[in-house]
Each structure stands twice: as C-alpha cells, then as structure tokens.
Amino acid sequence: xxxxxxxxxxxxxxxxxxxxxxxxxxxxxxxxxxxxxxxxxxxxxxxxxxxxxxxxxxxxxxxxxxxxxxxxxxxxxxxxxxxxxxxxxxxxxxxxxxxxxxxxxxxxxxxxxxxxxxxxxxxxxxxxxxxxxxxxxxxxxxxxxxxxxxxxxxxxxxxxxxxxxxxxxxxxxxxxxxxxxxxxxxxxxxxxxxxxxxxxxxxxxxxxxxxxxxxxxxxxxxxxxxxxxxxxxxxxxxxxxxxxxxxxxxxxxxxxxxxxxxxxxxxxxxxxxxxxxxxxxxxxxxxxxxxxxxxxxxxxxxxxxxxxxxxx
Amino acid sequence: xxxxxxxxxxxxxxxxxxxxxxxxxxxxxxxxxxxxxxxxxxxxxxxxxxxxxxxxxxxxxxxxxxxxxxxxxxxxxxxxxxxxxxxxxxxxxxxxxxxxxxxxxxxxxxxxxxxxxxxxxxxxxxxxxxxxxxxxxxxxxxxxxxxxxxxxxxxxxxxxxxxxxxxxxxxxxxxxxxxxxxxxxxxxxxxxxxxxxxxxxxxxxxxxxxxxxxxxxxxxxxxxxxxxxxxxxxxxxxxxxxxxxxxxxxxxxxxxxxxxxxxxxxxxxxxxxxxxxxxxxxxxxxxxxxxxxxxxxxxxxxxxxxxxxxxx
Numbered sequence: 001x002x003x004x005x006x007x008x009x010x011x012x013x014x015x016x017x018x019x020x021x022x023x024x025x026x027x028x029x030x031x032x033x034x035x036x037x038x039x040x041x042x043x044x045x046x047x048x049x050x051x052x053x054x055x056x057x058x059x060x061x062x063x064x065x066x067x068x069x070x071x072x073x074x075x076x077x078x079x080x081x082x083x084x085x086x087x088x089x090x091x092x093x094x095x096x097x098x099x100x101x102x103x104x105x106x107x108x109x110x111x112x113x114x115x116x117x118x119x120x121x122x123x124x125x126x127x128x129x130x131x132x133x134x135x136x137x138x139x140x141x142x143x144x145x146x147x148x149x150x151x152x153x154x155x156x157x158x159x160x161x162x163x164x165x166x167x168x169x170x171x172x173x174x175x176x177x178x179x180x181x182x183x184x185x186x187x188x189x190x191x192x193x194x195x196x197x198x199x200x201x202x203x204x205x206x207x208x209x210x211x212x213x214x215x216x217x218x219x220x221x222x223x224x225x226x227x228x229x230x231x232x233x234x235x236x237x238x239x240x241x242x243x244x245x246x247x248x249x250x251x252x253x254x255x256x257x258x259x260x261x262x263x264x265x266x267x268x269x270x271x272x273x274x275x276x277x278x279x280x281x282x283x284x285x286x287x288x289x290x291x292x293x294x295x296x297x298x299x300x301x302x303x304x305x306x307x308x309x310x311x312x
Numbered sequence: 313x314x315x316x317x318x319x320x321x322x323x324x325x326x327x328x329x330x331x332x333x334x335x336x337x338x339x340x341x342x343x344x345x346x347x348x349x350x351x352x353x354x355x356x357x358x359x360x361x362x363x364x365x366x367x368x369x370x371x372x373x374x375x376x377x378x379x380x381x382x383x384x385x386x387x388x389x390x391x392x393x394x395x396x397x398x399x400x401x402x403x404x405x406x407x408x409x410x411x412x413x414x415x416x417x418x419x420x421x422x423x424x425x426x427x428x429x430x431x432x433x434x435x436x437x438x439x440x441x442x443x444x445x446x447x448x449x450x451x452x453x454x455x456x457x458x459x460x461x462x463x464x465x466x467x468x469x470x471x472x473x474x475x476x477x478x479x480x481x482x483x484x485x486x487x488x489x490x491x492x493x494x495x496x497x498x499x500x501x502x503x504x505x506x507x508x509x510x511x512x513x514x515x516x517x518x519x520x521x522x523x524x525x526x527x528x529x530x531x532x533x534x535x536x537x538x539x540x541x542x543x544x545x546x547x548x549x550x551x552x553x554x555x556x557x558x559x560x561x562x563x564x565x566x567x568x569x570x571x572x573x574x575x576x577x578x579x580x581x582x583x584x585x586x587x588x589x590x591x592x593x594x595x596x597x598x599x600x601x602x603x604x605x606x607x608x609x610x611x612x613x614x615x616x617x618x619x620x621x622x623x624x
Contacts, residue, residue: 104538105493105617135606153462153612181417181518190603205541206493206518206614210599213606226416226545229517233538287522291502294447294525300465302518305417 038289042279043270043307050276051268053311058082059256060089060219061265065249069224070256070265071184074164076143077177078134078218081186085197085218087127089253093198097122098247099231103239105205108228109187111198113247124198133192134216136176139168143175144273148281150298154209158301160272164220165301167212177217179208180302184219204229207302222267222308266311280307350601354591355582355619362588363580365623370394371568372401372531373577377561381536382568382577383496386476388455389489390446390530393498397509397530399439401565405510409434410559411543415551417517420540421499423510425559436510445504446528448488451480455487456585460593462610466521470613472584476532477613479524489529491520492614496531516541519614534620535579578623592619 037045054072062069075082088094094110101109114120145161145168152158155167158178165178177183183203188195195216202221221228236242256264271277284304286295349357366384374381387394400406406422413421426432457473457480464470467479470490477490489495495515500507507528514533533540548554568576583589596616598607 102542104541150465151463153465154608154610192605207612209610209612209615210596210604210608212608214604229416230414230542230544232542284522292522292526293504296466296522296524298466298521300519300521303521 036288037279037283038287039280039283041288042276042283045279046270046276050271050274051309052271054222054256054267054269054308056257056259056264057255060085061252061254061256061259062224063251063254064227065251066227067224068265069227070222070267071219072163072222072269073219074162074177074217076162077137077164077166077175078216080131081134081197081216081218084127084131085186085200086255088124088197089255090258091125091127092252093122093124093127094250094253096252097250099228099250100234100247101201101238101240102204102228102231102234104233106203106208106239107201108204108231109199109201110250111187111200113244115199122198128196129198130194130196131186131216133188133195134218135192135213136174139170139173139175146272146277146281148299148301148304150285150300152301154212160277160301160304160306163269163272163306165304167301176213178301179203179211179215179217180220181205181207181305182221182225183217184221185211185215185217188215202228209302222269222306223265268309268311270307272306280304348600349591349595350599351592351595353600354588354595357591358582358588362583362586363621364583366534366568366579366581366620368569368571368576369567372397373564373566373568373571374536375563375566376539377563378539379536380577381539382534382579383531384475384534384581385531386474386489386529388474389449389476389478389487390528392443393446393509393528393530396439396443397498397512398567400436400509401567402570403437403439404564405434405436405439406562406565408564409562411540411562412546412559413513413550413552414516414540414543414546414560416545418515418520418551419513420516420543421511421513422562423499423512425556427511440508441510442506442508443498443528445500445507446530447504447525448486451482451485451487458584458589458593460611460613460616462597462612464613466524472589472616472618475581475584475618477616479613488525490613491515491523491527491529492532493517493519493617494533494537495529496533497523497527497529500527514540521614534581534618535577580621580623582619584618592616 058073060071073082098113099108099110100113112122143161145159147159156169158167165180166175167178168175181203185201186195186197187199187201233239234241241247285299286297370385372383385394410425411420411422412425424434455473457471459469459471468481470479477492478487479490480487493515497513498507498509499511499513545551546553553559597611598609
C-alpha cells in the first residue's frame, strides 16, 4: 500500500520552498531539453550565479514565540514605505505589539492592540505615522522584467522583477506589485494616505487581487509563512481577535543588518532574470514529473513561488 | 486612532462566508442599480428563492476534536467517487483514521496512517478500494452554467454550475471542476485509476490549478475550513507528519442524512443560476464599498466564494 503515501507527492505547491540542502550536482551537459525537466531538475541544474543573496539591509526579522518570519523588502517598488517600516523597526516601534487579526483565507495583520486608545497607544518617535500611497509607479526604463506567457485575469501583463510579482499596463505606463500569497502590505483607512506601515498585513489565502492598487505592498515573506498561516483564526468581525488575550505577541521586528551576524539567517533567492528562471517557469507550466497525467500548459503569476535556500 | 481598526475592514475575502444571522430586510424597490451595490447589499436584497438548501444526502460531516467540517458533495461531476465516499463513510471506514499531511499553501490530506502496513491497515468491507478517474466529463446538454466575463489563465471558459467552480472547453466538449480553495479531491498514485476516495485532500492555499484534470474533485468544504487551514504544518517531506503522534485524529465521517435531525447543521447556499448571483459577481468584480479606491474590474473564478448561511 505504499502508493498511498506517494499520493500527490509530486504536486509540490509551496510558496516558500526553502531548499535546505540543495546542491548543484547536475552537469549542464547532461541536462535534457528544458521541456523534459521537472522542477527539482531545473533547480539542481542551477549554478551559483542563478542565485542572489538576501540583502540584510532589505530584510526584516519578525520574531515570535514560535520562531522567525523573514520578510524581503521591495525598495524598488515602495521606497517610502520601506524606509518608514525600517525606521519604525529601528526605533523598536513594533516590539511587544501583536498580531490582532487572522482572517481565514485572507490576511494576518499586526499592529498596536491599543491603537484605539490614545493614552495607551504606542508612540512614534522618529518615523512617520502616515505616508503618501505607493499603490503603483511609472514603469522605469530598463527595469528587468520576466514576462509570463499566459496572461492574467486582472492586468494587461504580469511577470517578475527582482523576484517580486509585478503587473504592468503599457497603456498608461504604470506598474504595481501583485497580492500573491505571502506578500506584505501596509493597512490603511478609507483614504489613500491613511496608512504608513504601523499596521501591516500578510496574504495567507487565495491571492486577493482586488486589493491590487488599493494598498501599498512593500515586501514578501520568504521564510516562516507557516508560522502565520497556521495561527488560529480570529472569531471577531473580519477575523480580529475578539478578546485582547487572544492577540499573539510580536516579540520584535528588526532590520536584519542590525542583528549580530551569528544570529542572522543567511539566505539566497533564485534570480528571476536568468535563462534558468525561464526553465523554472516552464517546469511549472508543464509538469514533467511522472505523477502528472495532464499538463496544464499555463501558469498563473500567483502559482510561481520563488525558490529560497540557505546560503552556504 | 479608530481608523486603525477599520483598516482593510471592507476587504472581505472569506471563501466560506457563513452569514449566521442574515435576513433579507431590503425592499427590492429601494435597491440601487447593481453597479452601486456592495456585496452585503446584494446579499441583503436576496429573497428565499435565491438560496437552496444543502441536501443531507449530498453532505459529509467530518468530525474532529475541534469541531465539524462540512463538505458538499458534487454527484453531477463525480458520481462514482461520491457514491464510493458515501459508501466508505457508511461502513465507518474513516472513523478513527487521521489527518496525516498538512502542506503549507497547498493541501490537508487524511486517510489511514497505517496504509503502508497491510497487517494493520483499515479493511474495506463493501466500498471500492480504487475507481476509474473522473477528471473531466462531456458537457451535458442544458446544464446550468453561469459564465464569468473575465476569462481564465488556464481554461477556455470558466463559471459556476450548482455553486461549483467549473471549466469548460468547447473545442473538445469537456468540462471539469476547478481546484479552488476548499475543494475536496481524491488522492491517487501515479496511475489515473489508483485513487478511490480512501485518501482525501482539501485545498488550503493558492488554487493549485495544475492539479485540474489530474485528480478527481468531488466536493467542497462549505463550513469549517478554518479547522483545517489553521492546523500545524507537517514537518516531513511534502507536509506529511514526521511522527505518528503528530497525526490529527478524524473522529468520524458521516453522511449528514444518517445523523439524527437534531445533530444536523442545516445550511443554505446561494444559488448560482439567478440574476442575483450575477449581481453578486459584479459586486466582487467592482467593489463599491467606500474603502476601495481602485476597482479591479475583473474577477478570477477562485476569488468568488459561494455564500452559505444557516437555514432558519
């Protein structure tokens, strides 16, 4: 009956696939044509130059009792928010605050549980309480962009730039980050400039693309998603925790560059501007592993997790 | 600072939105044009005929220590699997088995933890151990189908039939259920006919559309998804639990019709073949709630949860 335990084994669907012990053992000369390669084959055929290091200055560590959630920041797409969230982290704004909302198939959100109580709420020392929106931007000249071949339900074109899922509309020359699983954004009130990074959210369900261009996305979780997605759901309206004691403490949020070297988590991320990345996309569009009997022949932008591995 | 707690409040994204106390209070004459209605407005304007009862004979109750997960079966799309899973439930095949796999952003799977040990594995009395695949079917004449207007990355056309997300390809006359969040399928080995319903899975992450036409889908979770999606992730390969003691017991799986009336969970489901359902889709394509500053103007099939409410 061993077949049972192989059931669905090949349908790997991780958003953050941390390849803990991966080594590039395949000789490039031995590699079959790209169409015959499975996902593991493509990654095994990668060379060191197919990977880029995670930059400590563009990385947040969210420390919880259960472990560390690692966020890669996206200064190319939300420079104002990235700078402000880093400033908030550096003045220890988040330390001791909490996850206050876990909404099923939607978002985990954290901030100040006393945000509604001016006398008790956490004070901001140097950072900004609110910011102008960074929902979208003009498309820069010469920004790398790996176009996906199968289109998108929501945007004119979609693809990856620096590993971030990106929509582009040539008719108005705008681009914006996409609400894929694990993306991190700044909550806001009813006006565009009412957010600023004091209250953050992470997508934990089906990509809520209707939030695209409605919130400023400024990063993505690249390790530790399971620490957020497996949290108990809030029983209050919209998944807010009904009782204060249900809030889940955030021990601290640090810029990785500020953490002692021996406490850092060195990671590498698959580059999205290489020929190998095109092979990776193709291996996800048409799954060549034996288990798959029908190949999809198409791929949605939110179904392409960016591989991450420990840096040797 | 009350704005903080309204952050993202309007971005409702539940797949299974159980409207516990909803009543149709709006006078249809007072309703604004559909384009101006929010999701709550549309549902409040519904009449009793916009809803259908959940049929106890086509419903499974999965009983866990944490509560009941309710699955609506889809005999129109997988008659052989539905009949066999019901037969398995009725011979108490599942009682005392366990959830053996929780893979992040992918699936929860249950079955026999001793499936690999012939001497210890659960015996099937009357049902079938394996079945022919029901990956897709010919499109029947006159089957209701509510076409979505914005296309799909994977299939020629997509829409809803009896509340189930469905793809159709007119070029070959085939239709198949879609792997949206909460859909329930039968695991299998490497051959198409190696599954049969003894090992089942539920989608708990971004819709894994590459599984479409690779597994037989036969139902969807309409209540209790949070009991599955918030489970701790398995630390073994592919999210299987590394140690037997980590498996999560399934107390029982029953066909609802076999459960005493006072222990049943009477629910109603929004019909997908009505003018009101078209208004509901439009309210999700273009969110009219004040919070939304940019309307998407498009909707993905997997971003349209089917509303469910308690039956009065």
